[in-house]
Amino acid sequence: MKLFQVRKGQFVFYKNELHKVYSVKPMFKRSVHLYRLKDMQQVLTQAKEIQYYKPKHNDTFIFYGKRYTIDENERAKPGDYILIVKPAPDFLDHYSLNEIEKVESVENGNVVTTRDNGVKHHEYVVLVPGKKDASQEIAYYDKGLVPEEQQLQDESISYLAENDDTLRPVVGDIYLDVQNKTKAMIVAMTEDEIVFGHGVRVHVAELLNEDNYELLYQFDED
Numbered sequence: 001m002k003l004f005q006v007r008k009g010q011f012v013f014y015k016n017e018l019h020k021v022y023s024v025k026p027m028f029k030r031s032v033h034l035y036r037l038k039d040m041q042q043v044l045t046q047a048k049e050i051q052y053y054k055p056k057h058n059d060t061f062i063f064y065g066k067r068y069t070i071d072e073n074e075r076a077k078p079g080d081y082i083l084i085v086k087p088a089p090d091f092l093d094h095y096s097l098n099e100i101e102k103v104e105s106v107e108n109g110n111v112v113t114t115r116d117n118g119v120k121h122h123e124y125v126v127l128v129p130g131k132k133d134a135s136q137e138i139a140y141y142d143k144g145l146v147p148e149e150q151q152l153q154d155e156s157i158s159y160l161a162e163n164d165d166t167l168r169p170v171v172g173d174i175y176l177d178v179q180n181k182t183k184a185m186i187v188a189m190t191e192d193e194i195v196f197g198h199g200v201r202v203h204v205a206e207l208l209n210e211d212n213y214e215l216l217y218q219f220d221e222d
Contacts, residue, residue: 003047006032009087009097012050013141014043018061019050020098022209038062038139038154040205053138055083055098057125060135063100064192064205065157068127069135075126076103076111081203082124093117094179094212100127102193102203114201115212116180157191169194169207172219178212 001012003026010021012034019034022042030044038061055061060069068081076082084099094117095101101113109121139154140146160168169175174185175196184196195201207213 001047001050001052003031005052006047006050007097009099011037011053011055011098011138013053014045014050016141016145018053018139018141019043035208038065039160040064040208042208051141055085055138056136058132058135059138060131061137061139062154063127064203065155065160066129066192067131067139067155068129069132070125071128071132072125074128075109076106076121076124078103078105081127082111082113082119083127084119084124086123088120088123090118093119095119100203100205102201115206169204169215170219173215174217175207176214176216178210178214183216 003024006021006024008021008023012019012021014034018037020037021032022035023033025031025033030046032045032047032050034043034045035041036043055070057070057072060067070083080103081100082103084095084097084101087095087097087099089095101115101117103111104114105112111119111124113119137143169186171186171189174183176183184198184200186194187197188195192204193201194204194207
C-alpha cells in the first residue's frame with residue numbers, strides 16, 4: 001500500500017496474519033502502528049509491507065483468542081459483539097472504523113454498547129461466535145502456510161493468558177477512561193472481559209487501545 005492510503009481502523013494483512021491499523025505517523029520510518037487481531041500484539045511497520053482488506057459478510061477471523069464470523073443478517077442482542085463498519089458517531093459518542101464493542105442494550109436495531117456508545121443499526125455488523133458454514137477465512141492471508149499446531153494455539157484464550165502476562169490486566173489495576181475522564185479499578189474478570197468498580201464491562205483488548213484507556217496503577221500480585 002501507499003502511505004496516503006493507510007487509515008486508522010483498516011484491516012490489513014501483515015506477515016500472513018490479520019491486523020488492524022492503530023495509528024499512522026508519517027514522520028517516522030516505520031510509520032504504521034498495527035495490532036495483530038488474534039492476540040493484540042503491537043507491530044510497527046511500513047505501508048509497503050501491508051495489504052488492505054475490507055471485511056465482509058461471512059468472513060471469519062480470530063479476535064483475542066476467540067473465533068468470530070461476520071453476519072450482516074444477524075440481529076444484535078445484549079451480550080453480542082459488533083464490528084462497526086460504517087461509523088457515524090454522534091457528538092457524545094466515541095468510536096471509529098472497525099471498533100469491536102459489546103452490546104449492552106438494543107432498541108429497534110440500534111444498540112448501546114458497554115462503553116455507552118449509541119450505534120445505529122446501519123453502522124455495524126454482528127460478530128457471531130465460532131465459524132459458520134461456507135465462511136471465508138481471513139485470520140490468515142494463506143492458511144496453508146500456518147502449521148496446524150499454531151492454528152489451535154491462536155484460538156486459545158488459555159494460551160494467551162499463559163503467554164501474555166505483560167499485557168493481561170489483573171484485578172486491582174486502575175485505568176483512566178480517556179474519553180469519559182473517569183478512573184476505575186478492575187474488580188472482576190472473566191476469560192476475556194474485565195469488570196470495573198462502577199459496573200462497566202469491556203473486552204480485555206479494549207484496555208490495550210490507548211485512545212480508550214490508560215493504565216494508571218498496576219497491581220503487583222507478588
